[in-house]
Amino acid sequence: MLTRVIVAVIAIPILILIIFFTPLWALGIVVGVIAAGSAWEFLRCTEKDLPVRMHIIPSICAFFIPFCSAFYPGGRVCEIAVFFLFA
Secondary structure (H helix, E strand, O other): OHHHHHHHHHHHHHHHHHHHHOOHHHHHHHHHHHHHHHHHHHHHHHOOOOOOHHHHHHHHHHHHHHHHHHHOOOOOHHHHHHHHHHO
16 A cells, blocks of 8 residues: 555656646557556456456557547547457
8 A cells, every 4th residue: 555655646746747748649648558557457456367468458459549539539549449359
């Protein structure tokens, strides 16, 4: 728990700076990395015996949804990510 508090104390000010002072594409990268890490952790917590490829594909899709949405706000990013999840 102490590790999470220390990371939050360091990461929250950095995240606030990124939100307010970086271009949209950099925010898309940061949010994508956070989403990919969250997807990886969620899958690791739910099922420990899954093969690595079952962690990689959802993590990649979780990264590309906010990343591509930053570049193509009116695009069909979510539909493409869902296609790759089911493929």
